[in-house]
Amino acid sequence: MHSNRRTFIHHCAGGALGAAAPWALASPAPYPDKTVRIIIPYPAGGATDNLGRLAGQALQQALGQSFIADNKGGAGTTLGTRELARSAPDGYTLGMIDSTFTINPGLLGSRLGYDTLKDFTPICQIASAQFVLVTHPSVAVKDLPGFIAKAKAEPNTLAYGSAGVGSGPHLAGELLAQRAGLQVTHIPYRGGGTVISDLLGGQVQFAFATVPTLAEHIRAGKLHALAVTGNLRAPQLSEVPTFAEAGLPGVDIQPLFGLIGPKDIPAAVVEKISKVLTKSIQDGEMRTRLTAMGFTPVGSTPQAFAQRIREDVAKWAEVIRRGKIQPE
Known part of the structure; x- marks a missing residue:
């Protein structure tokens, strides 16, 4: 009786394992198998x-x-x-x-x-x-050293706009000020589009933005590009030096x-x-x-x-x- 019982249990277990084996051993579907x-x-x-x-x-x-x-x-x-x-x-x-x-x-x-x-x-x-630093023509500087000299001679008179406190363009301006020892005024906006409009209108004197955002305005002469971030010049603005080339290394915003x-x-x-x-x-x-x-x-x-x-x-x-x- 005991022997028959052990045989029965063995066959049941073996059958269960045999039935489960294809499911248990199946490889997971290759990723991705859904949206x-x-x-x-x-x-x-x-x-x-x-x-x-x-x-x-x-x-x-x-x-x-x-x-x-x-x-x-x-x-x-x-x-x-x-x-x-x-x-x-x-x-x-x-x-x-x-x-x-x-x-x-x-x-x-x-x-x-x-x-x-x-x-x-x-x-x-x-x-x-890459970010590009641009000025309104009214600032009347030709290059980055000229901008730095003007900002130091007239502390807190040059204002820049950004899309808000803590935004990339805001911190780019802050990093520039820290590296060059400048005192400039930050004006936060609620969006980047308004910054560009006010920059073109002269309500703010300078700003940082990505190269594609400003390239057209620069080529049209509505804004003056002083320097680009990164190790290489921007292909769209090949005539504009990097910050390092312009004499201010360390403004590395990419x-x-x-x-x-x-x-x-x-x-x-x-x-x-x-x-x-x-x-x-x-x-x-x-x-x-x-x-x-x-x-x-x-x-x-x-x-x-x-x-x-x-x-x-x-x-x-x-x-x-x-x-x-x-x-x-």
């Missing part, structure tokens, strides 16, 4: 949104699955970024970031609701951009744009996305489109992107601390 969402922490339109959609198109074409943009603007990008931090780490929710992501830790601290360096997985830096995910995404998924984007940026149509839009294509590894994020967080935190900048 991937890319959270963009801005309303539709604008550089970060455009680049996020461009990245989604490249990934969709290469991987054969839908990558859709999900605009979650608000609260200085923290609304969408906070949602990304709380998403499942399965690779089906990703997020676009720009330099605001690296500025916010120094500006907002614990109010962010997430840890910039611990709660995310950097995947690939897609591109960077806005970044890239793709990240929540922490703990499987390494194989991160590597797959990064390799697809990097190949497209380095060899494919995406590179041509980025260049035409005025960006510098990058296509970095996850490790290099993580390092760049750490460096920028530290740099902007120091600029904010030294400038005693408080959020609005």
